[in-house]
Amino acid sequence: MxxxxxxxxxxxxxxxxxxxxxxxxxxxxxxxxxxxxxxxxxxxxxxxxxxxxxxxxxxxxxxxxxxxxxxxxxxxxxxxxxxxxxxxxxxxxxxxxxxxxxxxxxxxxxxxxxxxRGTFRAPLRPEMGVEARLTLTADVPAIETEVRNLSLGGCLLAMRLVDAVSLAPDQPVLALELHFPNRQRLDLKGHIRHIRTDDDWSVALVGCEFDALPINSERMLWYCVKEIEREGGRRASSSDKPLEPSALFLLPQGRRPQTAKSAIAAQVVTGNTTARRLHRVADYLNAQSLQLQNGGTIAPSLLSRHADTLLTLGAQSRESLLYALGYLESEPAAVRHALAVAIRAADLARSHGYDNDSLKAIVASALVHDLGKASLPSSLLESRAPLSDSQRALLPGHVAQISERLAECRWLSPAIASPVIEQVNERLDGSGYPHGLRGDAISDLGRMLAVVDVIDALTRPRADREAWPLVEAYRHLLNHPDVFDNVWVQRYVRLFGVTPVGSLVRYANGALAWVQRLDGQGRPSQVHVVLDTRSRHRRLDLVLAQRDLDQLGHLEGIVEPAKFQLQLS
Known part of the structure; x- marks a missing residue:
């Protein structure tokens, strides 16, 4: 056959x-x-x-x-x-x-x-009311997931992309709990076999293989598989005498369960249209990361589409796009970094005369420049101690991986992609990677990307340190002209300022406000006031601009949103 x-x-x-x-x-x-x-x-x-x-x-x-x-x-x-x-x-x-x-x-x-053709797997539909939770380790919260099909040997789970990016093939599963409407519970263990996305790159599909089960659990699994198959056949039957519904999918009172909210329903995105479109680009990056981790390639057409989206948003209103970066707190750190670098690099390059074709290539290359890091050992990325020589020797691998995959993007100019991908981690003194380039061997575009990348990385927390204040990051780069191009550092500071769009600032009267616009001198010209620190319970919702800002007193500086449990709104 x-x-x-x-x-x-x-x-x-x-x-x-x-x-x-x-x-x-x-x-x-x-x-x-x-x-x-x-x-x-x-x-x-x-x-x-x-x-x-x-x-x-x-x-x-x-x-x-x-x-x-x-x-x-x-x-x-x-x-x-x-x-x-x-x-x-x-x-x-x-x-x-x-x-x-x-x-x-x-x-x-x-x-x-x-x-x-494949071995039989009983398909589950949402209306069957089966709830599932996946626990990988005892110290990590369980992941809400959906079971798409079930067999005696394994199952296919569907989950949000952001929950799947940290998974890996052969990773042990501490517990998979299936809860049926009649309060029957099935506990399974095993390991992950594969991770991929669905056809429209919106959901992660995770294949699991079960470990050997005790005889009672094996019988229960067999019963569940047969009842799922029977329920599917009952619903599809057009007979005048349909089968009775399976008790497995009825509540203890004998009623059908109400359709529960999907465990993988799209997250409600707060903010404006720009923020929602930015989240769709983040979804693409999560999905693309999964594809790469599992041997897939970079999708040239989708990368082109999302690069166009960011360029269009930046051309329409650079302030709105920069502000929308603050709505990405629910995304993985790698995705937030990729988007921030792509958006700010394009903004900086646009201000210095780069044409639209070059800008698109910069954005596309910056979006994927770090995705290869997912293939590096987790111990390397999460190390709290300085990297050893043997660990540092592994770093160039992620650059080579992305460079190879980008070769399939025939629309992407190598003259742009190569400096962005291969020189963003190089340093003027030769201390960078993958090639240890020095001085003039690093292109002007590579020097610019290194500045954008490092400033964003320093101002984000990492396993071995807290986030640096922005001014300290600026000072660090300016004080090391032998490592970073001072011309590009100064251009960056002039364009984005010391209180950039999207930052939370404190004023002398105790008000906290999100910066929405800057004037020609890099000072806030429009802010969204959200809190009075002199009365922690006094939440505010007030947009002030131009002369109205005088009522807040002088600007004291940037503050950390986490200290006040604030998110962009």
């Missing part, structure tokens, strides 16, 4: 159920009807039901000639674990767009799906 099964789908509604996920996740491959099997990464930008597809080939503009000539092609992608391939398509028109290269294409006559 073949280990795969192919199906051709002609029904319009069924086709849409496969095409829409391809559009949502964006990235697909385009292959022409040529003898070779070369394919190219593009974006499925839109689906006009039963009319046309909109394909964005900005990442590979060289495809334009073939498409304009009418050469037929297929779109290929993955949805729900299946390989999806459209029937032959042709481009019918190039769309007017000065920023992107997009074509209107024919709608597929049919699509083909190819599934891998």
């Amino acid at each position: 073949s280990d795969s099964a192919s199906t051709d789908i002609y029904q319009a509604h069924a086709m849409r159920e496969w095409l829409e996920p391809l559009c949502l996740q964006g990235g697909v491959n385009l292959a022409f009807n040529a003898a070779d099997s070369t394919s190219w990464p593009v974006l499925l930008d839109d689906t006009l039901h039963e009319q046309a597809l909109i394909v964005d080939v900005s990442a590979v503009p060289a495809l334009s000639d073939s498409l304009a000539r009418g050469d037929s092609f297929h779109l290929i992608g993955h949805v729900r674990g299946a390989l999806v391939r459209t029937s032959a398509l042709i481009a019918t028109a190039r769309l007017d767009d000065s920023q992107r290269v997009r074509f209107r294409c024919s709608y597929p006559e049919f699509i083909s799906t190819l599934h891998r």
